[in-house]
């Protein structure tokens with residue numbers, strides 16, 4: 001993981017929804033001695049710089065990463081805009097990166113990012129925030145202890161409110177890879193493969209449907225089945241086309257893990273804390289300028305994966321992940337962060353699901369997943 005930092009000089013590239021959480025947490029963390037922000041949109045970025053009492057703001061990422069104070073960089077730009085900031089940070093000699101998921105939305109670009117990271121001995125964590133949800137940490141620990149024996153079957157179901165895909169794809173005209181699996185299912189795929197650590201997928205068959213979100217250039221749902229090298233089957237299903245009025249504001253998950261001597265059944269749909277009111281409850285996901293145009297009156301209160309706000313502070317998985325990353329880069333204690341190799345693998349596997357759905361074929365997964373890149 002390279003040399004530990006004595007104190008953190010943090011650059012945050014991108015000042016959108018997720019950057020706001022991370023920057024505000026950084027502002028309150030005593031080990032962050034200097035905070036610099038960058039966004040192409042001056043008004044927007046300087047507002048976050050004010051709110052987070054940043055030491056520096058610029059619209060030019062090269063200026064930011066080359067500041068003498070900077071020794072760690074968060075890349076929090078849109079999903080298909082990660083490559084240039086990662087390259088800028090590495091060229092500036094930065095060794096500690098936190099890059100939002102997915103690593104990229106083009107397979108070749110993702111491979112190039114991974115190579116840059118490996119060749120330059122960078123400690124890069126990828127923002128698979130869901131891993132930091134405590135219920136998943138305890139599941140991971142029980143699996144490590146072998147309490148349910150040898151796992152042979154995993155079934156994962158992710159349901160998402162269509163506010164998320166619409167708000168996401170509307171930011172770009174390059175929508176060919178803005179699929180449910182590449183953009184959002186990647187979280188639950190990462191989680192499931194983390195649970196199945198040590199087993200390697202060897203084939204996948206998937207199907208997709210696009211009856212409601214086709215007009216946005218994306219699919220409603222993708223359902224698939226992976227087979228692992230020891231015969232384990234993993235069924236990965238996502239639908240991100242649920243109507244705006246669905247009480248889950250972002251994400252609801254169910255994961256069933258069956259082993260030779262036991263089972264773990266995870267209910268993470270957030271139906272346990274529900275509010276219903278005559279008043280509009282707002283929208284869970286509000287990127288700048290997005291207005292879904294319907295009123296919601298029922299809310300699963302914990303269905304926003306990064307966490308919940310109280311008194312201007314975010315509490316939940318994003319806070320744990322961000323603080324744990326500060327620990328990682330200053331103390332060398334790793335934490336459950338996803339690493340760049342996992343981020344690249346996740347992109348290629350989600351794209352393999354899309355390839356199978358497109359062609360109707362079972363896609364054989366080679367030992368070196370990069371051999372698939374030409375087919376995407």
Ligand SMILES: NC(=O)c1ccc[n+]([C@@H]2O[C@H](COP(=O)([O-])OP(=O)(O)OC[C@H]3O[C@@H](n4cnc5c(N)ncnc54)[C@H](O)[C@@H]3O)[C@@H](O)[C@H]2O)c1
Pocket residue numbers: 013014015016017018019038039040041044059061076077078079080081084085100101102127128129130171287288305306
């Ligand atoms: N970890 C999680 O739980 C989680 C949740 C949601 C989104 N995400 C990921 O976080 C990333 C950001 O998502 P968001 O919703 O915050 O996006 P956003 O659209 O709200 O913000 C992105 C910002 O990056 C800026 N930007 C783009 N290119 C830039 C550049 N070269 N220099 C400076 N600024 C630049 C844009 O102007 C924009 O303001 C995406 O990869 C997304 O998939 C992660």
